[in-house]
Amino acid sequence: MFEEEIRFLRKMSKRQLAQQFLNFLMIVSSALMVWKGLALYTNSESPIVVVLSGSMEPAFYRGDLLFLGMPDEPVRVGDICVFKISGRDVPIVHRVIKLHDERKTGKQYILTKGDNNQVDDRGLYNPGQQWIHKEDIIGKVKGFLPYVGMITILMNDYPQLKYALIGFLGLYMLINRE
Amino acid sequence: MYNLLQRANAIFAFSMTVTFGVLGAIAIVTPFLPSFPSAQINVKDIQVISYDYMSQGESEFAFVKLQLDADLTSLFNWNTKQLFVSVVAEYETKSHDINQVVLWDSIIQSKEEAHIKVSDLHNEYNFVDITTSFRQVNASYSLHWDVMPYVGMLINGHTTSNQFIKFPPRVSLARAGVIKKSSRFTVDSFEGQIVLSLDGDDDRIDDGVDDRIDDGVDDRVDV
Numbered sequence: 420m421f422e423e424e425i426r427f428l429r430k431m432s433k434r435q436l437a438q439q440f441l442n443f444l445m446i447v448s449s450a451l452m453v454w455k456g457l458a459l460y461t462n463s464e465s466p467i468v469v470v471l472s473g474s475m476e477p478a479f480y481r482g483d484l485l486f487l488g489m490p491d492e493p494v495r496v497g498d499i500c501v502f503k504i505s506g507r508d509v510p511i512v513h514r515v516i517k518l519h520d521e522r523k524t525g526k527q528y529i530l531t532k533g534d535n536n537q538v539d540d541r542g543l544y545n546p547g548q549q550w551i552h553k554e555d556i557i558g559k560v561k562g563f564l565p566y567v568g569m570i571t572i573l574m575n576d577y578p579q580l581k582y583a584l585i586g587f588l589g590l591y592m593l594i595n596r597e
Numbered sequence: 598m599y600n601l602l603q604r605a606n607a608i609f610a611f612s613m614t615v616t617f618g619v620l621g622a623i624a625i626v627t628p629f630l631p632s633f634p635s636a637q638i639n640v641k642d643i644q645v646i647s648y649d650y651m652s653q654g655e656s657e658f659a660f661v662k663l664q665l666d667a668d669l670t671s672l673f674n675w676n677t678k679q680l681f682v683s684v685v686a687e688y689e690t691k692s693h694d695i696n697q698v699v700l701w702d703s704i705i706q707s708k709e710e711a712h713i714k715v716s717d718l719h720n721e722y723n724f725v726d727i728t729t730s731f732r733q734v735n736a737s738y739s740l741h742w743d744v745m746p747y748v749g750m751l752i753n754g755h756t757t758s759n760q761f762i763k764f765p766p767r768v769s770l771a772r773a774g775v776i777k778k779s780s781r782f783t784v785d786s787f788e789g790q791i792v793l794s795l796d797g798d799d800d801r802i803d804d805g806v807d808d809r810i811d812d813g814v815d816d817r818v819d820v
């Protein structure tokens with residue numbers, strides 16, 4: 420099946436190989452530009468996230484894709500926010516159930532809770548921490564696409580799948596004559 | 598275009614394009630579908646009691662009883678997966694100009710359930726301020742809803758209320774008829790079920806004895 424491609428590879432000069440590699444880099448960097456451009460437009464460091472846990476069921480299930488935005492206006496109760504607890508990497512998607520805005524400083528004291536959890540998130544926050552603030556929030560959920568994020572979860576759970584996919588894509592890019 | 602792999606690739610690419618085109622169209626059309634939700638909240642009773650609360654110390658807790666009548670059926674269209682409704686209390690204090698507290702929430706998954714009629718809605722979550730005292734604020738109560746689609750943008754709305762009800766002065770637990778004057782209570786910090794436990798006594802132990810009140814009645818307060 421690949422005899423044509425292998426013959427073609429053998430015939431390629433160094434220059435053609437370099438050109439193929441450059442093509443590959445162009446594709447990767449345009450993908451990166453689109454991603455970063457989206458991050459700039461939505462004002463959020465990570466504009467598309469995948470739901471990892473079932474704590475917001477039945478609204479969001481594991482594997483759903485969420486589109487975030489981070490408008491300048493302050494957080495309000497009922498907003499579904501994606502936030503990170505300081506010192507931890509894992510983003511959490513929960514709803515704001517309490518809000519207290521300090522008059523003098525404008526600082527927001529926010530308490531969150533997952534729809535499917537019985538208790539609020541104080542058990543998740545750092546010990547002694549009772550509130551989160553606007554700085555901890557990466558974005559507010561604006562849009563939603565079901566199931567599509569399952570690929571990311573599968574790739575995390577089965578890393579062989581990730582390597583296989585990357586290897587296959589790399590090979591395809593190199594032997595592709597276009 | 599004569600190779601199986603090439604044909605499969607073409608079909609796959611085209612179907613992906615069509616699928617995302619359709620989903621995008623659905624997402625764009627949904628916000629324009631008409632809806633006319635309505636809700637009415639009446640305050641029936643408010644009580645303010647002080648308990649020891651986490652690191653804050655003695656803090657005021659409000660116990661509110663409301664009547665809720667809402668018709669949110671028009672928010673249900675073919676792209677609505679569920680509705681998330683919550684009753685929110687809003688008030689202003691000297692130190693904090695915006696305070697919003699969710700008192701009760703519910704997930705509505707079908708059009709029939711969207712006629713909400715609760716005549717004695719108690720607050721599910723602790724209604725406590727970030728400072729230790731409400732100082733008899735005026736609070737307004739409104740219904741917030743969040744429409745969650747199968748695909749697309751999350752849309753939310755809420756009723757506005759210009760009815761501000763003033764909190765009554767705080768009463769002691771004894772006056773509220775809850776306990777004997779000499780007892781001290783702490784409140785579990787979890788928002789969810791309000792559980793009172795006596796200092797030193799664990800009434801959660803099911804030994805048939807109500808460690809709290811000496812009146813023969815087991816009244817684990819479940820407000």
